[in-house]
Amino acid sequence: MPKKRSGNATIADVAREAGVGVMTASRVVNGGKYVSAETAARVRSAIAKLSYEPNEAARVLKGKSPRLIGLMVPNLADPFFSACAHGVQLMAATYGFRTLLFACEGNVDSEAEEIGMMKSRGVAGLLIVPSRVDSVDPLKELRERGIPIIMLDRTLPGLDAGEVMVENFEGAQKAVNHLVEHGHQRILCVGYDSQFNSIGQRVAGYERAMADAGLKAEVLVVDEKTSVARRVLQRLRSQPPVTALFTLNNVTTIQVLQTLQRENIQVPQEVAIIGFDDFELASLLAAPLTAVSQPAVALGRSGTQLLIDLIRSDAAEASKKSPRMLLPTELIIRRSCGCEPPPQRQD
Amino acid sequence: MPKKRSGNATIADVAREAGVGVMTASRVVNGGKYVSAETAARVRSAIAKLSYEPNEAARVLKGKSPRLIGLMVPNLADPFFSACAHGVQLMAATYGFRTLLFACEGNVDSEAEEIGMMKSRGVAGLLIVPSRVDSVDPLKELRERGIPIIMLDRTLPGLDAGEVMVENFEGAQKAVNHLVEHGHQRILCVGYDSQFNSIGQRVAGYERAMADAGLKAEVLVVDEKTSVARRVLQRLRSQPPVTALFTLNNVTTIQVLQTLQRENIQVPQEVAIIGFDDFELASLLAAPLTAVSQPAVALGRSGTQLLIDLIRSDAAEASKKSPRMLLPTELIIRRSCGCEPPPQRQD
DNA sequence: CCACGCATTGGTAATGATACCAATGCGGGC
């Protein structure tokens, strides 16, 4: 059966073809320094001729950290996370790393389990957007084995790991300030899922902006998605009515917009809205959405950069470092906040 | 240094702890049959005590196919592909497989290269939404090594592999028929990228529907994205004007909608539009989009199911089978086609 | 009673790459 062998040349085959020892061949493959130019050339041509590719499994077995990083996100359907994943891919590829992806997709219990898998599968490092605060224990185990971890977008307390966050506080503040400038008095902050500090920071930014304006903060953060709609409507119909909404993430924004559409409530005439987290279609919505844009791709790229740096540095020193990074947000003004369209044509 | 060893027990450690030979321990781990009940119990308790986990790298090196499948998609930012990936994740997880993801993200040259990586990395099978027709050669190599492949959404000709497609022809037909029923005479079919048969099938479905209605087909398929806008506008301003558009995919749909918005052209009053491929925000657009909905998640799940079946079946017989599957589409009627909103309130 | 089959068990080789160590050869400093 020629199948099994064809193309699966080993380093020994390469060495034989080039007429050198296996170690010499190995040195050429790994860029080792003690090889003469001619020898290296001969080996390289043998590699090309046999289309040799090193066997990752053997390398890993021998103790080399694999050129593979793990990436765990809550959900690939959310454009924010898929953009992060995109960024991770891009940066990983430039370093020749591959990506082992896991999206728990709502099944939060599977996260801890999968973290366990990651370690037996042998990843050199892990990027994670945590779905659950309980995941901190299995992550600690990973850390104890010397596998570096970077958290993206959210932070788990008590975990010795790097993190890349966005300026949640400042972003929220900017958004709310903008609503205040439009003269809104009752601005409701809506979201669900307060487990994570990224949401907490946004709420804090909201509260600060409200306090600075001398307004009363009203935060509506619910656990179950289903009741958001009903409770927002209540506030819109209270006296005096809420005239502006600040939604804490993508999912909430869309949910609220759907509710408003269903109830035939005009945006921004009846209620203004600014969402945290921008998305591609925001400009095509019935009321083009003003949003706090997060640099999702940059988040993934920066995180990957940090992680690969950790992987490359000595394991001993890496275990002491926990790099932190903060990325800026931008307020993208469209029309849902009540602004006129940008200067394209004014009459 | 207790770190390196902690938790990394080998099968030899387990065997020693249990007082048996390594082979016996290995048989217990792999569910081998020739082990007495007491011995198995002793080994199992040793495994638990040492928290032993088999080393995947060594297993793969020894020739076992890993519980890992490769997934290659063109682009994670496209909700269609990320939904596919979601489906793959779900099904893979239920079989205990993990997913090695690669998204070439526009850098189509990297696809072939990455396919090469997949084989050295040792995946048990590959799911791919091809980005490039040239990828057929490296894929063939993979097939020759006995690694099963399933193509999703698109097919490469001349490759002995399974495939899961959607009913592109029928979906397009349904969409165009609907526009015809609204009385449109000039219906333009717009898209870019005609390399793949999924697009070809949609165009064919469009042409069939137009022919059946006795109308003249007008297909505008361009290579470069940039000129789409200009060329569509030309047609809209020709005499008699094009009054309806059928866009061949997600990306084109959005591009066209952006152009129409920029030019202040009303949908559906001035031009009706139906897109192939639905997306979450379609109902919140200024003109809620009528679209052909593809079962993206099901696509991923079915493909994964087929792939794992192939992996599990004997490699010899698997090399002969190329399963095929076709999934239905659904026309989701909203307003961009000119229909009134669904019976929610009529006055 | 012997041979044979069967269940059970363990030793050893092999998988592919690399670390470690040894060996070779050459040039220069003493």
Add this chain to the structure above:
DNA sequence: GCCCGCATTGGTATCATTACCAATGCGTGG
């Protein structure tokens, strides 16, 4: 002339696991 260091090269053990083969012991049919 001798020895040391340096560049270069190769042999072999090792990583964790499993396939293959051998060995043991027990029971049973001829």
